[in-house]
C-alpha cells in the first residue's frame with residue numbers, strides 16, 4: 001500500500017531513533033529520503049542549523065554496512081560522536097588522537113564480518129592514509145560500504161572560504177569506490193563552490209541537489225560603525241541586553257540564562273576577547289573569553305559554562321562555534337570585521353538555530369577593514385613565491401571580503417547582499433535588517449563615517465579595496481593545493497581547531513609587524529625622495545584646520561615637518577597610550593570620565609614635547625617613535641605609562657595600606673639601596689624628587705607612616721600579592737612598581753605603577769580642584785581632624801584614601817608644607833622650572849606635573865564634602881557632553897578643558913536653570929558654549945557665557 005517505503009522508514013527512524021516529531025522542512029525530508037534510496041549522489045546545501053546531519057545519519061543507520069563521514073576537524077567529529085552516542089547509534093572515529101588500543105578496537109570491529117559501527121568519522125588526512133585506504137578496500141570488497149559522506153564540502157573548493165587542500169585528495173578515494181553513493185553537505189556554497197564540489201568529489205551525474213535559500217528570516221542583521229559610536233562597549237552591552245530580553249527592572253544576577261538564551265561575540269584577536277569579556281563584566285553582564293591562548297582546561301570550562309547557561313556571553317575567536325550546537329543563541333556579534341562574506345554568514349548563522357528571533361551585529365571600522373585587506377593581500381603575496389599554484393583561492397578570499405565590504409560600504413539590504421553572494425535571489429527581508437528597517441538612517445551613518453575618513457586621514461594610508469584590487473591585477477602565482485589559506489602551515493586533522501586558530505593568529509601578528517615595517521620603510525623612502533619641499537606624506541605644508549588637536553599647530557619651527565605628519569604622529573602616540581591604558585583598566589574604563597580623554601591628552605603632551613625639543617623633522621619623528629616604542633614596551637610588560645598614572649591617582653590606595661598588608665614590600669623598601677630620596681624627602685617634606693616629568697610621585701609611607709618619597713618606585717618590587725586587605729576590610733588590588741626608573745626606556749623620569757583592578761573610584765574628581773575659596777572653607781575642618789580619610793591631590797586630581805594611620809604631627813606639617821607647594825601648582829599654569837624642587841625642566845610638561853600630597857588641607861574630608869553628590873552628578877553630565885568637543889580639539893588645552901568642566905559643573909549645581917533634568921541642562925549649557933565659540937581659548941570666554 002505504501003508507495004514510498006523510504007518515506008515510511010525515514011519517518012519511523014526519525015521519531016524512534018532521533019526523537020524528532022517531524023522533519024524540520026520539506027527539503028530535509030526529501031533529501032533524507034533520496035539519500036535513503038541510495039540511487040544517486042546527493043548535494044545538500046542548507047543553512048547552519050537546518051538539520052543537514054539527519055539527512056545522512058538517518059539513512060546510514062537504515063542501511064546495512066558502514067558509512068564513512070569526512071569531517072574537517074577533530075573537534076567537530078567529537079561533537080558528532082557524542083551526539084550520536086547519546087542516541088545509541090554505533091559510531092566510531094579514527095584520528096591521530098586515539099590511543100593505539102582504541103584504534104585497534106575500532107579497526108577490529110570494522111574488519112569483522114558484521115561490523116557494529118554504522119558511521120565512521122574521519123578527517124580528510126586520515127582518509128589519505130594507507131591504513132584507511134586498505135580499510136576502504138576491504139569494506140568495499142565485502143559490500144559493506146553504505147555511503148561516502150563529505151561534510152563541510154565547501155572545503156574542497158578553493159573558492160570556499162575554508163579551502164582545505166586535503167579535501168582534494170577525496171577525489172581519489174571516491175574513484176576507488178565509484179558505486180558507493182556520495183553525499184556532499186555544506187551550509188555555504190556559492191555557485192562556483194557548488195561546481196567545484198561536484199567536479200572535485202567526482203559526483204555522478206545526475207546529482208540530486210537539495211539547496212535551500214540561505215535566507216534566515218529570524219535573524220536581524222545590522223551594522224554599526226565603531227568610529228561614530230561614542231561608547232562602543234556601552235552600545236554592545238545595550239545590544240546584548242536587548243537581544244537577551246533583559247529588561248531594565250531585572251536583576252541580572254537572578255536571570256535564568258537558559259531561559260533568556262546566550263550570545264557570541266567574535267573577535268579577531270585574543271586580547272580583544274579578553275577585553276570585551278571584561279568590559280561586559282564590568283558593566284554587569286556575565287561574560288567569558290575563549291581563545292586558543294587559554295589552555296584546554298580553561299577553554300573547556302568556558303565552553304561548558306556557556307553551553308549550560310551559567311555564563312550567557314562568550315567573547316571568542318572564530319575557532320569557537322564550529323560544531324557547537326546551541327539552539328538559543330540570541331545574538332552573534334562580530335566585534336571586528338570578518339574576513340569573508342562566507343565566514344560572516346556562517347558565524348552569524350550560529351544565532352537562532354531554534355528559529356526564534358535573534359540578532360547579528362557587525363561592528364565595522366575602516367581601520368579593521370584595511371588590516372584585513374592587508375592580510376589577505378599578504379596571503380596572496382606569500383603564495384606568489386610558491387610554484388605549481390593556482391590563484392583561485394586567493395581570488396575567492398578577496399572577492400568574498402570585497403563583497404562583505406560592499407555590503408557595508410554600499411548600504412543595502414544585508415540579507416540580499418548575502419543571498420546575492422551565494423547565488424540566491426533576493427529574499428523578502430521584510431525589515432529583518434537595519435537597512436530595510438531604516439535605509440535613510442543607515443545611509444546617513446555611512447556618510448558620517450565617510451566624512452570622518454575624508455577629514456581625518458590620509459587617503460594613501462587606506463589600503464582597503466585598493467589593496468585588494470592591486471593584488472588581483474598582479475595575478476600572483478599561488479600554491480593552493482599545498483598551502484592555501486590554511487593548508488600550508490596547519491596540520492588539519494592532526495591539530496584541533498584552536499591550535500589552528502592560534503597559529504593563524506600568530507601568523508597574522510607577524511604579518512601586521514611586517515606591515516608596519518613595510519609602511520615605515522615606504523614612508524622613509526618617500527621622505528628621502530621628497531626631501532626639500534614635502535613631508536613624509538608628500539604634501540606641502542598646509543595650515544592646521546580649526547579642529548586640529550595639536551599644540552602650536554601653526555608653528556613651522558621644525559623644518560619640513562607638516563601638520564599632517566604631526567597629526568599622524570599624534571595618532572600613533574594616542575593609539576599606544578590607549579593600548580597601554582586599556583591593558584590595565586579594561587574592566588572599569590567606562591567608569592572613568594577620563595576614558596577617552598586621558599590617552600589623547602597624554603599623546604598631545606608627548607607629541608608637543610617632541611615637537612618642541614626637535615630641530616629637524618627626522619629627529620622629531622625619531623623622538624615620537626622612541627616614545628611610541630617605550631609605551632608599547634610598557635604595555636607588553638603590563639605596566640602603565642607614568643603619564644597615565646596620575647589619571648588613576650584617585651584609584652590608588654596609599655602605599656601604606658599596601659605596605660601594611662605586604663611584608664615583602666616593606667622589607668624591600670627598607671632594604672632598598674636605591675631609595676636615595678628617603679632621607680632627603682623626610683627632611684624636606686617634599687616628595688617630588690623626580691622633577692616635572694616624573695609622572696606620578698606618590699607619597700610613600702613605610703609602616704611607621706614615614707614618607708619614603710621616591711622610595712617605592714625604586715623598591716624593585718615586582719608584582720606583589722594579588723590583593724591586600726585594607727583596614728576597612730576591602731581588598732586593595734595588586735601593585736606593580738618598576739624596579740628602576742630607567743628599565744623601560746629613554747625617559748629616565750618615568751615611574752611605572754600599575755594597579756589592577758581598581759577599587760571603586762569617584763570618577764569625576766579628576767576634574768575638580770577646589771578653588772581657593774573652597775579650600776579656605778574646608779581648611780578649618782581638615783587638619784588634625786580625626787577623620788578616617790586622607791585625601792590626595794594629583795595635579796588636578798583629588799582622591800580619598802583610607803586613613804594611612806599616620807599620626808605624627810611632624811609629618812603632617814611636612815605634608816602641609818608640601819600641600820602648599822601643591823597649591824601653587826594646582827593652578828596648572830605653572831611653567832617648567834618655576835618650582836624650586838624640580839630637578840629637570842623639560843619644556844611644556846608642566847601641566848603634567850604630578851605631585852601627590854596626602855595631607856593637603858584642602859583635600860581632606862571637607863573637600864570631599866564639597867564635591868558632593870550633586871556636583872559629582874552635574875560633573876558627570878558636563879564631562880559627557882564636553883568630552884566629544886575636547887576630542888575634536890575644540891579646547892586649546894587640556895587645562896582649559898578641565899577648568900571649563902569645573903566651571904560648568906559648579907554653574908549647574910548652583911541651579912537657576914529652567915526646569916528640566918540636570919542632564920538636559922548640562923547638554924544645553926555645553927551647546928550654548930559651542931554655539932558661541934568654535935574653539936574655547938580662554939576661561940574668560942567660558943565665564944562670559946555662563947554669565
Ligand SMILES: Nc1ncnc2c1ncn2[C@@H]1O[C@H](COP(=O)(O)OP(=O)(O)OP(=O)(O)O)[C@@H](O)[C@H]1O
Pocket residue numbers: 020021022023024025028046047048049050051052053054186187323325353
Ligand atoms: N527534524 C528535526 N526536528 C527537530 N530538530 C531537528 C530536526 N533535524 C535536526 N534537528 C536538530 O537541529 C539541530 C541542528 O541540526 P544539525 O546539526 O544537523 O544542523 P546542520 O544543518 O548540520 O548545522 P551545521 O551546518 O551548523 O552543522 C540539531 O540539534 C538537531 O538535533
Ligand SMILES: [Zn+2]
Pocket residue numbers: 412413414415416429430431432433434435436437
Ligand atoms: Zn533587508
